[in-house]
Amino acid sequence: MSGRTAEHLGEQPSSDAPVTLRKPLTRDIPLEWIDNLLLAASELDPSASVEQRASALLGAAERALTGCGFGVCIPGAAGAQLVIRMSPRARRDDARDPARLLPEFAFERVAAIEPEGRSSVHIAADDAGYLDSAPIGALIDRLALALRITIREARAQQSLRDQIIQAEKLASLGKMAAGVVHELNNPLTSILAYSEYLRRKGERSGFDPSDIERLARINEAADRIRRFTRDLIAYSRPSAEKPGAVSLHDIIERALVFCEHLLDQTGVTVEKRFGEIPPVHGVIDPLTQVFVNLVTNAAHAMHERGGCLGIATAMSPNDGYITVTLQDEGHGIQADHLPRIFDPFFTTKIDGTGTGLGLSIVRNIVASHGGAIRAAARAPRGTVFYLDLPIALPSSGRR
Known part of the structure; x- marks a missing residue:
């Protein structure tokens, strides 16, 4: 392979952990090197792919250091990876070290694009001392930073397009x-x-x-x-209904009918413990969506070995509210994830079944009804959700 070459073999998202510079900016690094990187980063098309973004930044580094070779390697799922090489020389297929990205040069240095080391940026030359100099180290450090940020942005754009x-x-x-x-x-x-x-x-x-x-x-x-x-x-259908007094038990039963097939498929049984409660103030369809989402999440959490979903209603200790408790026997939620589960686009599902919007929508609907929702871990396993919804006033009959 001669000249500038790119091999596209798949891609891997980058980490969201903050990036810190490994080396301080020194007076030895030419400002035009930094200018090249900044200009390339500022001209990136927001809709550009990971490959296009990485190629643009590598091209800026190559223009700054003529005679050197550059590359990135971003491992992906199932052994796939994105590999980009930019080199003024043809690749040596007879190189002794097949793991090297730029074997046509005598020396190669590798820097992690992210702390986990899943992705890397490579620079190669024939002078080891040149590669180990402070200016080169500072440039590579900033190139890795720029690559990580742009990969993260590209992944966010792709995620939004997919959704x-x-x-x-x-x-x-x-x-x-x-x-x-x-x-x-x-x-x-x-x-x-x-x-x-x-x-x-x-x-x-x-x-x-x-x-x-x-x-x-x-x-x-x-x-x-x-x-x-x-x-x-x-x-x-879009609901144009005005809030009024509605039966919470009827809404829950309606949601369970919608989820009946999923519950049967995942081997989940439902145990209802309905108390004597008055109507709540709300709109039927959005509240139905709340319980459809919560029941669906519970079924997904218990899909491996089934379990019991408990749904209970009772008067809340807070005057004027009804508390609904939903507790499952699923795999549970990690403690460090609990504060984020209602954030938009946050999901722990890696099989493509989750968009990260379900619980965010639930929270927004509950809040629009003047209520609140919270989650907690359940011992020995599982998750419990608590919903507080306001009781309908005597004059808030449905229209």
Whole structure:
């Protein structure tokens, strides 16, 4: 390989830990070197990829130190990696050390782009003393800093783009699902009408009681599907409803119906301990979303071996509020993560099932209702969420 070459084999996100300079800026480092880096960094396109950003910064360093070779290596998942080489010489394929990024030079120095050492920047030359000099060390230090910052920015941009694409997919899927639901309603209506007709006819004509029971079950199942589809469409539409007095228990039951398939799939049982509580002040659909999100999170946390999700309601020690407690038997949340779980885009899920927005949305909805939510670790394992929602005043009936 001759001249400037780039090998794109995959990418790895960088750490969010703060960057500190390993060496102070010395008077020996030429200011034009720093100017080259600053100019290259300022001209980066916000939409540029990691490869494009790293190549631009390496190009600035190469222009400052003509005759040297530069490169970066950013390991990725499953052995993939992003490798960029910028060298005025052809690569020596017969090099004795295949691990070197720039084997065509006699000496090579490596600096970590991040404290964990997962990504590295390389500089190579034929003079070891030159590579070990203070100006070169200071330049490489600042190049590593610039690379780390720009990699972090590129990853943030890519994450945002991925989330927007996912949101668009969900919006399209929602429209398709609404159409499917409408198509289901017509045959469901026929099933309900004919099954009820046959059941009543059978009772009058002396049908076998077991057949009458089967017809009743058909009618009940069809009615259940119809109620589910009706609630699903109502839930998916933007809500223009004004806050009023609503039944919290009805909202929780509605959310559990939406999550029933997921609960069955993950082997999660639900234990309800509903107390005697008055209505709360709120809007049905947003509050339903709160419990759908929390139940979904609990099911995901227990997907490995199942468990029990406990949901309890009671009067709060704080006058004027209802407390809802949801506790699961999942893998739990690390203590250092608990303060951040309601932050937007914070997620500990690495399998692509989480966007980091679910609990942030939950907190915003609860806060907009004048309530509060908090989380705590549960012994011996699991997580518990506490929601405080305001009781509806006597005059806050639904309109």
